[in-house]
Amino acid sequence: MTISTLLIANRGEIAVRVIRAARKLGIKTVQAHSSADADMLAVREADEAVEIGPPQPARSYLNGEAVIKAALQSGADAIHPGYGFLSENAGFAESVANAGLVFVGPDAATIRMMGDKSEARKRAQAAGVPIVEGFDASGDDALEQAGKTGFPVMIKASAGGGGRGIRIVDNANDFKTQAAEASSEAQAAFGDGTIYVEKFIPAARHIEVQILGDGRNVVHCGERECSLQRRRQKVWEEAPSTALNSETRKKLCDCAVALARSVNYKGAGTIEYLYDGRTEEFYFIEMNTRIQVEHPVTEMVTGLDLVAEMIRIAGGADLSVGQDDITFNGNALEVRINAEDPANDFMPFPGVVSGLRIPSGDGVRFDHTLFENYAVPPFYDSLLGKLVIHGENRRQALERLEKALAVLKIDGLPCTAPLFSALLRETDVRENAVHTEWLEQWLVNNSGKIIKESEVSA
Amino acid sequence: MAHEVKSHLPGTFYRRPSPDEPPFKEVGDSVAEGDVIGIVEVMKSFHHVKATAAGKVSAFKVENEEIVSAGQTLMEIEE
Numbered sequence A: 001m002t003i004s005t006l007l008i009a010n011r012g013e014i015a016v017r018v019i020r021a022a023r024k025l026g027i028k029t030v031q032a033h034s035s036a037d038a039d040m041l042a043v044r045e046a047d048e049a050v051e052i053g054p055p056q057p058a059r060s061y062l063n064g065e066a067v068i069k070a071a072l073q074s075g076a077d078a079i080h081p082g083y084g085f086l087s088e089n090a091g092f093a094e095s096v097a098n099a100g101l102v103f104v105g106p107d108a109a110t111i112r113m114m115g116d117k118s119e120a121r122k123r124a125q126a127a128g129v130p131i132v133e134g135f136d137a138s139g140d141d142a143l144e145q146a147g148k149t150g151f152p153v154m155i156k157a158s159a160g161g162g163g164r165g166i167r168i169v170d171n172a173n174d175f176k177t178q179a180a181e182a183s184s185e186a187q188a189a190f191g192d193g194t195i196y197v198e199k200f201i202p203a204a205r206h207i208e209v210q211i212l213g214d215g216r217n218v219v220h221c222g223e224r225e226c227s228l229q230r231r232r233q234k235v236w237e238e239a240p241s242t243a244l245n246s247e248t249r250k251k252l253c254d255c256a257v258a259l260a261r262s263v264n265y266k267g268a269g270t271i272e273y274l275y276d277g278r279t280e281e282f283y284f285i286e287m288n289t290r291i292q293v294e295h296p297v298t299e300m301v302t303g304l305d306l307v308a309e310m311i312r313i314a315g316g317a318d319l320s321v322g323q324d325d326i327t328f329n330g331n332a333l334e335v336r337i338n339a340e341d342p343a344n345d346f347m348p349f350p351g352v353v354s355g356l357r358i359p360s361g362d363g364v365r366f367d368h369t370l371f372e373n374y375a376v377p378p379f380y381d382s383l384l385g386k387l388v389i390h391g392e393n394r395r396q397a398l399e400r401l402e403k404a405l406a407v408l409k410i411d412g413l414p415c416t417a418p419l420f421s422a423l424l425r426e427t428d429v430r431e432n433a434v435h436t437e438w439l440e441q442w443l444v445n446n447s448g449k450i451i452k453e454s455e456v457s458a
Numbered sequence B: 001m002a003h004e005v006k007s008h009l010p011g012t013f014y015r016r017p018s019p020d021e022p023p024f025k026e027v028g029d030s031v032a033e034g035d036v037i038g039i040v041e042v043m044k045s046f047h048h049v050k051a052t053a054a055g056k057v058s059a060f061k062v063e064n065e066e067i068v069s070a071g072q073t074l075m076e077i078e079e
Helices: A012-024 A041-045 A064-073 A090-098 A108-115 A117-126 A142-149 A172-190 A246-262 A295-302 A306-314 A394-407 A417-423 A438-449
Strands: A005-008 A028-034 A048-053 A078-080 A134-136 A153-157 A167-169 A195-199 A205-214 A218-230 A233-239 A266-276 A281-288 A331-338 A355-357 A364-368 A383-391 A409-411 B003-006 B011-014 B036-042 B045-050 B055-060 B066-068 B073-078
Touching: A005 A012, A005 A064, A012 A028, A012 A041, A012 A306, A012 A364, A012 A383, A028 A041, A028 A064, A048 A064, A064 A078, A064 A090, A078 A306, A090 A108, A108 A117, A108 A281, A117 A246, A117 A281, A134 A142, A142 A172, A142 A195, A153 A172, A167 A172, A172 A195, A205 A246, A205 A306, A218 A246, A218 A295, A218 A438, A233 A295, A233 A417, A246 A266, A246 A281, A266 A306, A295 A306, A295 A331, A295 A364, A295 A383, A331 A394, A331 A417, A364 A394, A383 A394, A394 A417, A417 A438, B036 B073
Parallel strands: A005 A028, A005 A078, A028 A048
Antiparallel strands: A134 A195, A153 A167, A153 A195, A205 A218, A205 A266, A218 A233, A233 A331, A266 A281, A331 A383, A355 A409, A364 A383, B003 B073, B011 B036, B011 B066, B036 B045, B055 B073
C-alpha cells in the first residue's frame, strides 16, 4: 500500500524534517503534539495537528495509545516515530500494526531483537560482524569473568540506551561495588537490573554505518564518525570518517550490510561500531532501528533523502537505489545546536527566541525548530537545530562551518554554537585526531576558551 | 512568616528521588539549610532543589510531577 496520510509522533526538528520529506512525496501530514507544543514549527508546517496530551512526555509523546488514537481519528494510515520517544519501542510498533496502520520502521520483531543487547550481539556474531568480548553479569562468577575479559571493563544496563548509566571499571577491587550500583540504577531507570559487562577499548572512535533495506535488498550509505561526545551524547558528526582507509571502510560497511541482510531489514537503520585506530579493528556496539539525529551528513555526501526513502519503503516500495547507484562526494559536518550554556557546564536553558539569524549559502543546511518569539519548552531535550555543512573536502567544510557559525545568531537564550567555534580552533579537531573521550577531557581544562556570544566584539 | 523555597528553573517538579522511593520530605519534617527537598527536571537533566532555610516543612505548594515555572514557590518552611 502507498501511504496517503502520515502522522508524525515526535516533535522538534525531526518532526519538521519528516513533514518536509512527506510533502515531497505528496503525502498529507498530521502532527501529533503535546499541549506545550501547540505552537511549535512542525505544527505550523503540517497540514493538520492533533493534541495528544499534557506536556510530560510520559503522558503525550510516550503515550502509544494516545498516538494511535490520534492517527485513527485523523484518518492517517501511517505513523512516523522519528527518533527517541516510541521509535524503538517494539510494543508500540506492534500496536500500530494491530490497529491496521503502517509503522515507518522495521517490524516489531526486528526492533525487539536489536533492542536486546545480547540478542543483537548474537545476531551480529552470526552475520560475521566483530563484537567486543563481553558477558551478562547476573551470575556469581561475574568478577571472575571480568578478570578473564581483562580490565578495564565497561558496565552497561542491558535494557539501557543512549549511553546512560555506563561505568568504566579499572580493577577487580572496584568491580563488585560498581556492578551492584549499576544494577540498582538500571532497576530504577529501566525496571530491569540486568547488567552487561564488556571489554573497554581506550581512545576508541565512534563510527557507524547507515543502511537502508526494503525487506529484500540492503544497501549501505557509507559511514559517519561521531567521536566528539559529551556525557556519551554526540555533539559533532561527520561523513566520511577520515580515520578509515578504504579497505577498513569496505569491511565496516560490508559487515553492516551482512547484519541487516541477515534479518531482512526493512527501513533505515544504523550499525554502530567502536573503532580502535591503533589496531584498525572495529567492534559492533548496537544497531539502531530508526532514523538518527545525524542522518543529514550522510544525505549531504550521497545526495539521498533518507527520510523520504524510509517512508517510501514503509509504503511498500522497493529501494530506489542499488549499491552501485550510491556515490560519495566531499565531506559533511554536523554540529548540534542545543539550548544549553556551554560556558556554564552546559546548563539547559529553555526560553524565548527573541531574534534569529540563520546561515545559508553553498553547502549550508540548518535543520531546526526555531522561529522568532518561539518559547523553547523545558519538558523535552535541548536540541534546537543541527547545522550541517558540506564541502568538496574536509578543509572546505571546516571553513564553511566557521563562517556559518559566525552568521548563526539565536537571541534570548544561550546555545552550544560557541563550543563549536572554540573547537574549530583546536588542531586535534581540525585534523580529526579525536576519540570518544576527547571532548570531555578537553572541557576539563579548556572550557574557558568557549567565548560567550555577548563577549565577542561585533 | 514562612520561608518559601522556590524553583530556580522551569520544568517538572518531583518530590521523590525516583518513582519507587519515598518523598525527600513530608510536611512536619525538619529540614536543614541545603537539604535536598525535590528535583526539577529541565530538558531531560535533573537538578536538585535545596532548602534555603532551616526549620520545619509547613506546606508543599506543588504536587509531585507538577509543572513549575522559574521562581515559583515549591515548599514553605516554618523557621
